[in-house]
Amino acid sequence: MNSVEKILVVEELEPVNETALKAMAQENGLTLPIRGKGVGELSRLYEYDPGMVRGAIAEYFGIEYAVPEPVDMSGTPELPGRPPNLCAGCPHRATYFAVKQVYGTEAICANDIGCYTLGVLPPLSMADFVICMGASVSSGCGFSRATNQKVVSFIGDSTFFHSGITGLVNAVHNNHKFTLVILDNGTTAMTGHQPHPGVDTDPMRVDLTRISIEDLVRGLGVKDVHVVRPYKLKKTMEAVRATMEYDGISVIISQELCPLFAKATGQFRKSKPFYVNPDKCRDHRDCINLLACPAMYLEDEKVKIDRNLCIGCSVCAQVCPENAILPRKE
Ligand code: SF4
Ligand code: SF4
The missing domain is CATH 3.40.50.970 (Thiamin diphosphate (ThDP)-binding fold, Pyr/PP domains)
Known part of the structure; x- marks a missing residue:
């Protein structure tokens, strides 16, 4: 701290390092400015993003900085929502x-x-x-x-x-x-x-x-x-x-x-993944609509099971009223 003129502490949430540095400076008779919370948008709340940190550095050290224009996202296609979900076979x-x-x-x-x-x-x-x-x-x-x-x-x-x-x-x-x-x-x-x-x-x-x-x-x-x-x-x-x-x-x-x-932990009992038999499936989608196992998906409006995600728990097979969901043979 002896070799700098001022210090900006960038840390999320509580000002732990900022407080410790100020105490250390005080004990050693140093009078350089030490700041953190309250500079620019640096607060105790939320995660910091690069723009917030750049703005705080510019303000504190007197550096010229123009906030960039937001990126034009108007042509970006709308992304499907991906709510969090229990794992396949949970x-x-x-x-x-x-x-x-x-x-x-x-x-x-x-x-x-x-x-x-x-x-x-x-x-x-x-x-x-x-x-x-x-x-x-x-x-x-x-x-x-x-x-x-x-x-x-x-x-x-x-x-x-x-x-x-x-x-x-x-x-x-x-x-x-x-x-x-x-x-x-x-x-x-x-x-x-x-x-x-x-x-x-x-x-x-x-x-x-x-x-x-x-x-x-x-x-x-x-x-x-x-x-x-x-x-x-x-x-x-x-x-x-x-x-x-x-x-x-x-x-x-x-x-x-x-x-x-x-x-x-080596305790997994390996089971065959399941598949939907298209000849038996009546397409009423109880399996997807009631369970929403992420191993299931729609392709050409038909229910399919991703064999790489399915752990073979058999729950969807018990839900299907047509017995259309079966363990793979191979
Ligand atoms: S519940 Fe069975 S029959 Fe209905 S869509 Fe799902 S797999 Fe097909
Ligand atoms: S058996 Fe059915 S419910 Fe179980 S992981 Fe496979 S797709 Fe999901």
């Missing part, structure tokens, strides 16, 4: 589908923080609100007490360990009535497959004690507990149906490894 899609088939659109759906939050989007549309980690359980309790509607709360396995358990303790203690679906994909998928207390760490050759979600839930006093494999749609729907009739707290633990995690 077990959460199957769980959401099963719950939606049984509860319809009447239930209040509380959702939580994880990749499964993508269930908020159509055609699944299984989130009326998302508040913060663990809140699907506690807010689900509140809604079940305040309304006469059925309430279904969704939470991932790692979020359940993080902050869902306390809400369930409260629900048992207060005799609440709602259904909690724990989407157990065996990892912390959204942030990069970190372990949590329910993960089997043996495949990663790490010796940690695994806590069973089922034992934990039963230990908290929940009587109506169902463990399902979501790729088996019929059985999953039977379990969901049983929760509709239960007068109390039901917990469904929907267990299937995240396919990406399974592949990364």
